[in-house]
Amino acid sequence: MDALDAIRHRRAVRSYTDAPVADEDIDRLLRLTLLAPTGHMAQAWGFVVVREDPRRSALADLVLRGGADYFREARPAKEGTSAQEHAAWAQDYAEQVLGTYREVPVWICGFGVPRFSMDNEVLERIERFSDVTSVSFAFENLFVAARAMGLGTAPTIFHLFYEDEYRELLNVPDDVETHYITPLGHPTQFPEGLPPALAASRRPWRSLVHDESWGNTRAEA
Ligand SMILES: Cc1cc2nc3c(=O)[nH]c(=O)nc-3n(C[C@H](O)[C@H](O)[C@H](O)COP(=O)(O)O)c2cc1C
16 A cells, blocks of 8 residues: 555554554554654654553553543533433443454554753744654654554544553653554454544535635635
8 A cells, every 4th residue: 555545544443353463563663653754853752662461451441441531521411311320421432432442462652752951932842842743743654654554543642531540551751741642453444434423524625725825715716
């Protein structure tokens, strides 16, 4: 699969088999990940590869709990349901949607590693922004390359509901910043498109592209 098709067919995959991913494939993916552009060549990033139990299972469990918290907070409760019932729904839903995360053979966890400390407020702010952006670019390389290799990924922030526990689990020092993580494994199947509710909310590309100056979108042309 070439890069254009990999971009077109990349999807957030939330359903996996327990088929292993070869160590050589993981290394290949990480080396492609680390070819991403990096502000000031700072390489203000680091990645933890989690494959072994009990850490792998503990991480999946933490992500599922965070997922349940997210669904409880982000999705409105059905009319007439108590807070407790809504929380129970969110837990069931997380299990239903993300349950196969327990089987995923690999997790790739991204971190920001600030390398410069500039004695200038504006530069410092730009630097931190560059660092965060660079980790995101690296992840996109990973997502697209994984798709081309027939592997699934899903950008995930659910672990941040339990950040202290997550840091302790991976032994992350205080000066290293937590970022996205992703499962990496073989999908039960690649989603072909977005779920209908999300597909309906995708803005037409023409409405997001402005010609020459802000406000002159292609949608208006
Ligand atoms: C910054 C960011 C954070 C995300 N966090 C999560 C997450 O915590 N859990 C999850 O299942 N998906 C997460 N996603 C995936 C989005 O829901 C998904 O990319 C979006 O719905 C579009 O679907 P697609 O990636 O299949 O095109 C995240 C995506 C981004 C860019």
